[in-house]
Amino acid sequence: MSDLIPIFDGHNDVVQRLVPYQKEGDDFLQRSEKGHLDLPRAQEGGMIGGFFALMAFHDPPLKEEIVFNATGYEVKLPPPLDLQTAQKQTFAQLNAFYQLERRSEGKVKIVQSFADLQNGLESGQFTMVLHFEGAEMIDPELTALEVFYRAGVRSIGPVWSRPNAFGHGVPFAHPASPDTGEGLTDAGKELVQACNRLGILLDVSHLNEKGFWDLARITDAPIVATHANAHSLCPATRNLTDRQLAAIRESGGLVGVNFSVSELRPDGHLEAKTPLDELVRQVDHLVQHLGLDGVAIGSDFDGAVVPEAIKDASGLQHLVASLRTHGYDDPALHKICHENWFRILEKTWKS
Numbered sequence: 001m002s003d004l005i006p007i008f009d010g011h012n013d014v015v016q017r018l019v020p021y022q023k024e025g026d027d028f029l030q031r032s033e034k035g036h037l038d039l040p041r042a043q044e045g046g047m048i049g050g051f052f053a054l055m056a057f058h059d060p061p062l063k064e065e066i067v068f069n070a071t072g073y074e075v076k077l078p079p080p081l082d083l084q085t086a087q088k089q090t091f092a093q094l095n096a097f098y099q100l101e102r103r104s105e106g107k108v109k110i111v112q113s114f115a116d117l118q119n120g121l122e123s124g125q126f127t128m129v130l131h132f133e134g135a136e137m138i139d140p141e142l143t144a145l146e147v148f149y150r151a152g153v154r155s156i157g158p159v160w161s162r163p164n165a166f167g168h169g170v171p172f173a174h175p176a177s178p179d180t181g182e183g184l185t186d187a188g189k190e191l192v193q194a195c196n197r198l199g200i201l202l203d204v205s206h207l208n209e210k211g212f213w214d215l216a217r218i219t220d221a222p223i224v225a226t227h228a229n230a231h232s233l234c235p236a237t238r239n240l241t242d243r244q245l246a247a248i249r250e251s252g253g254l255v256g257v258n259f260s261v262s263e264l265r266p267d268g269h270l271e272a273k274t275p276l277d278e279l280v281r282q283v284d285h286l287v288q289h290l291g292l293d294g295v296a297i298g299s300d301f302d303g304a305v306v307p308e309a310i311k312d313a314s315g316l317q318h319l320v321a322s323l324r325t326h327g328y329d330d331p332a333l334h335k336i337c338h339e340n341w342f343r344i345l346e347k348t349w350k351s
Helices: 039-044 083-103 114-123 145-150 186-198 209-218 242-250 276-290 313-325 330-348
Strands: 007-009 047-054 065-068 073-076 108-110 126-133 153-157 224-228 254-257 295-297
Touching: 007 295, 007 330, 039 126, 039 313, 047 083, 047 114, 083 108, 083 126, 108 114, 114 126, 114 330, 145 153, 145 186, 186 209, 209 242, 242 254, 242 276, 254 276, 254 330, 276 295, 276 313, 295 330, 313 330
Parallel strands: 007 047, 047 126, 108 126, 126 153, 224 254, 254 295
Antiparallel strands: 065 073
């Protein structure tokens, strides 16, 4: 792997496939043809670690409804989730990650400090940052927050794309503005301040625009979108306007470019044959607005349709090669592929 550019990834949803969280799931330590990510395919693609999302759903699951119209689509999402269900699922997912770490016999490490992250890079150990994609498992009084912090959670998106006690997630739609409703609640604003005190990274990827600006006014940490793209290139609600990108740059923050084709393509189509040039075009735009220090990778593996030229984690170096062809030299590639994430985490975490 020494000749590969190391890649640290800002987001994946592989927890949905992990045993024992899913009884019929996959063993992350074994190569599979299912989904996008496991340890062997990560190593083939030069992936050294990343953010691993935990997320709660209705039980039994409720289906999302996609409504197509003359110009695009919108997704009607299930209602908010109750705290008891969210916590039950979160504990099961935490258990799956810690059992995976134990079974790996040192190959995989759940990191809780920047020193852990740096040691992993130097030793070749695959590193995982535990991330909450939506904070439904945290009570509005925040009594559970430090418990989850001590359990290893180091990154939180206050909302997924549905409302909760902390704010309003941006629903999936195209073409549409990210300005879709109210911002953070009082509990959401307190969550931002509490995460700042503990040194938990805050992710704006699924916040609507008012929530973004509420967080930007409160936080004393860099503003981060772990997996998002530029709205001016693909007018999906999940993407960031150039004004939002300016605020992220001013904070010293970062955006992880999202591989999801419906957030890459100008037409928003769910088409795996999307060329890598669309990803490169997003990287170019983000570099233009954020600077080279403000752009990273945020694949959304196992949570999205990605370009077939990448296919899964084993194909990550195809993106590296495409970026190199478009003029990015090795120092720039190292920044985009892992160094920028390391900079942000060193600055944000307090341990």
